[in-house]
Amino acid sequence: DTGVSQDPRHKITKRGQNVTFRCDPISEHNRLYWYRQTLGQGPEFLTYFQNEAQLEKSRLLSDRFSAERPKGSFSTLEIQRTEQGDSAMYLCASSVDRVHYGYTFGSGTRLTVV
Amino acid sequence: QKEVEQDPGPLSVPEGAIVSLNCTYSNSAFQYFMWYRQYSRKGPELLMYTYSSGNKEDGRFTAQVDKSSKYISLFIRDSQPSDSATYLCAMMDSSYKLIFGSGTRLLVRP
Numbered sequence: 001d002t003g004v005s006q007d008p009r010h011k012i013t014k015r016g017q018n019v020t021f022r023c024d025p026i027s028e029h030n031r032l033y034w035y036r037q038t039l040g041q042g043p044e045f046l047t048y049f050q051n052e053a054q055l056e057k058s059r060l061l062s063d064r065f066s067a068e069r070p071k072g073s074f075s076t077l078e079i080q081r082t083e084q085g086d087s088a089m090y091l092c093a094s095s096v097d098r099v100h101y102g103y104t105f106g107s108g109t110r111l112t113v114v
Numbered sequence: 115q116k117e118v119e120q121d122p123g124p125l126s127v128p129e130g131a132i133v134s135l136n137c138t139y140s141n142s143a144f145q146y147f148m149w150y151r152q153y154s155r156k157g158p159e160l161l162m163y164t165y166s167s168g169n170k171e172d173g174r175f176t177a178q179v180d181k182s183s184k185y186i187s188l189f190i191r192d193s194q195p196s197d198s199a200t201y202l203c204a205m206m207d208s209s210y211k212l213i214f215g216s217g218t219r220l221l222v223r224p
Contacts, residue, residue, distance in 0.1 A: 004157075031210070040122060042202050042214030043158065056209065091157055098210055102148045105157035 002026060004106035006092050012112045013082055020078045021109045025094030032075050033103060034067055035091040036060065043091055049075060050097065082113045117141055120203055120215030128223050133190040137203035137215045140184065144213075146206035147179050149188045151199045152217065158202055162188070193222045 005024040013019050025032045030051050035043035046065070047057045051072035061067075064082075069075040079086055089110050095103035120137045127133055135149075146165055150158035162177045164170045164186075170177045176189040190197055200217040207213060 033211070040216065042118075042120070042204075042216045043212075045211050045213070048211065056211070093157075095210075101146075101163045102150070102160045102204065102206070102212060105150075105159070107155075107157045110155070 004092055004094050004104050006090075006106040006109050008109055009107065010110045010112075012114060015084060015113055016081055018078065018080045019082060019111065020076050021090055021092075021111075023075045023077070023092030023094075023106060025074070025092070026104060028096065029094035029104075030072065030097050031095045031103070032069055033093040033095075034075070034077050035093065035105075037089040037091055037108070038087075046077075079111075082111075084113045087111055087113045115140060116216075117213050118203060118205060118215040121218055122216055124219040124221055126221045126223060127193055129193060129195060131193050131222070133193050133197070133220060133222075135188040135190075135201050135203075135218050135220070137186050138184055139186070139205055139213075141205070141207070141213075142181070142184065143208060144205040147177070147186050148204040148206070148212065149175075149177055150202040150204060150214075152202060153199050161201075193220075195222045195224050198222050 033048040034046040037043045049069040089108040091108045093103040093105040148163040149161045152158045167181045174191045178187040202217045203215040204212040
């Protein structure tokens with residue numbers, strides 16, 4: 001399978017716990033994006049990487065959120081001290097640099113904070 | 115006001131109907147426009163993309179962009195129950211980020 005892979009698919013955690021999600025992009029894609037999607041809404045941009053460099057972060061990305069992409073391959077998104085408002089689908093996408101035809105999304109990680 | 119506005123629906127049509135889905139946007143700098151389809155609990159899947167104003171056709175799908183009105187449309191001909199999904203419009207900004215609408219839920223009744 002050469003698509004974008006995300007792990008885990010589902011995560012249930014207690015409020016206040018830390019969680020980490022992983023994204024494996026399509027191998028030849030140097031751009032990697034994280035989006036968040038809540039029920040009934042479209043995906044909202046969180047951050048993106050070009051290779052290993054994190055080039056932009058949304059104001060939605062509070063200090064409790066951190067993302068990394070070591071060596072420009074897979075990426076992790078960590079949420080510290082989770083809150084119920086963090087419950088959402090976290091989507092990862094990848095693309096080659098500066099393409100205008102959109103990106104390829106993974107199936108997402110659904111986070112439920114109880 | 116959101117940069118991209120999209121009627122959330124739901125839109126319910128009988129099988130075989132022509133479906134029209136629409137979005138409006140406020141940023142006149144947008145040049146690239148996409149439509150994604152998202153099935154329940156799945157990631158969005160790219161359906162079509164267009165550049166600037168004009169039409170683009172791919173099988174049963176036609177995308178239209180009217181930059182003067184800041185309005186884009188997706189038409190689905192001969193709709194099928196398998197077309198039942200949420201349809202997301204998206205626009206690409208100058209840093210190649212996608213800005214999405216909230217999605218329109220479509221139900222095609224057999």
